[in-house]
Amino acid sequence: MSPTPPDRPRLVDVAELAGVSMKTVSNVINGYAYVSEDTRDRVLTAIERTGYRPNLSARSLARGRSGFIALVVPRLDMPYFAVLAARVISAAEALGWFVLIHQTDGDSRAERDALEGQFPQRVDGLIVSLHSLGAEDVARRRSSIPLVALGDRGLGPDVPHVGIDNIGAGKLAVRHLVESGCRRIAMIGSGMTHRNLRAQGFFEGLLDAELALLPELMRPIAGNSGEEGERATTELLAEIDEPPDGIFAVTDWVAFGAMRALDHHGLRVPDDVCVIGFDDIPYSPSFNPSLTTIAPDREAIASRAVDLLADQIDGGSRSKAIREQAEFRLVVRESTQRTAR
Amino acid sequence: MSPTPPDRPRLVDVAELAGVSMKTVSNVINGYAYVSEDTRDRVLTAIERTGYRPNLSARSLARGRSGFIALVVPRLDMPYFAVLAARVISAAEALGWFVLIHQTDGDSRAERDALEGQFPQRVDGLIVSLHSLGAEDVARRRSSIPLVALGDRGLGPDVPHVGIDNIGAGKLAVRHLVESGCRRIAMIGSGMTHRNLRAQGFFEGLLDAELALLPELMRPIAGNSGEEGERATTELLAEIDEPPDGIFAVTDWVAFGAMRALDHHGLRVPDDVCVIGFDDIPYSPSFNPSLTTIAPDREAIASRAVDLLADQIDGGSRSKAIREQAEFRLVVRESTQRTAR
């Protein structure tokens, strides 16, 4: 068509320059054994001189593997997922994989397609953070593409899962509030059923502290946004006579909204009400007051997820029932630090 | 046919089932002309029945194009870039491209490699948001991979650029502050040299309002983070006798920090000091007070960037000196809305 642009050097060019066969060059590139020092050096020099870099489309075609994994998240513009994606990309690149980010918008149909590997580009494996679908849906899937689950809930016994100990994290949050002097603790967040582990951690934390669980202080919301958090907190304050003295918000963003509502209601954070969030997004230190929160080790989550996926892809074995738990830590900031009085 | 596990159907399987040649199937898939209605239907049915989806590695190899474009950003976990990436992915997918996100961490060497197309995977084009490198560096590049620049500055006459009218946006921010009653307006942000367009907009805005430019109210910072914004504002308030009555922060995050500093200094937002940010990140409505800001039309930026890149890749022509400007708008929230007194 057009006068071909600077044709990139091919494997055969390297082989020719080095005076060896393509097979040998391939061996060197892929780190296989049985290449003499001398030959290896000649090949390496030839690669250097030609500026050769393998054509990965050709490699994929020959190997029957694409070299891509898909990271399936609701939306990349939600900071939790953005941070996660950043880490997953880095971890995957270290293992020679490319990451295709696929946004489902939380749509169940899009999530189902993703589970079936219905991407335009073939992928060798999936790391998924599902919003609408659960273990039952995963059990029904036809595709056998290796899969690793991220997020609060696992996706059944057949799917390796990386998360944190949400019960423990919930308990830690409550304990910190209690130690900060709170006795009437509210919780705000979406999906607060009995199966929600953070909520369960919340219950257990109250139990440990021998505090009553007051149902009117449990405020479920539709989605974990600041707007929802603000609305729920405003409603809570309107409906109840004695306001809570502590709030556990299921994400930092929800906590931001809660703090707005408290302020509008004339309640001071932390002196009247302590607030703790979850996630440790980059803005939490800059909020006013800065937000105490639980910080999951996202780096660890991402790299473990990639490792588990690599095991499946390489090993071929569906590693069953693996449940990895990454660390988390409490980051204490102004929103729970009462001035000694 | 074979009882072996679901080997994915190939083009040839579709052709066989439809009773046509591979060429014809290819024609149908790629939307070429000269296929009879009847034949097309048969092929489509066969594709449907087999569940055929093309192997893109094979296609890439045959076409000599990878089907990938790279989005080069400093870090994906910075919300501005996360939102942008989300939009770029969507826009590119609509055109049949995949997006490889490449994080440079702002490192000049990483940016240089990216400009040269030094990715493990070959890419057909680049959309770059550079941090360390500028037009001079781009002029020196050897690679001729199609390139589109994003961000405040363009990258020289040879590189199409998509941004917003930063001067106009800066002026709009100042005008809004002035209309809110501000007369002593400070600006906080990184890179505030004479070449910074938002800073220039700031100057012009002051000029328009016939306000003096007070050098001590210009506060450059190292990076646009909340921490830096807070520190710069604290220093400003310490060094100056009469505090400003308005602050233009170069990003929302910087504005968050500035508002913290103002509060700690006993100044109320907006009654004592109005604050306006830039970016409209998702947290700005949830800050307390909620943040007035300039919202660039990121959707438009992303889709125009992808369009311009597609033009270059398909057209082959290096479309020179294209400067696209996306819309932006003022989003007024609490941080500049003084109660009528």
Next chain:
DNA sequence: CTGAAAGCGCTTACAG
């Protein structure tokens, strides 16, 4: 409008 065939640039049994 459609077919037969070459070719894209790798990997990988299979020989040696």
Next chain:
DNA sequence: CTGAAAGCGCTTACAG
């Protein structure tokens, strides 16, 4: 340790 060759699944001149 290394070579010659088949094959991965497409696209695309080239014929017809």
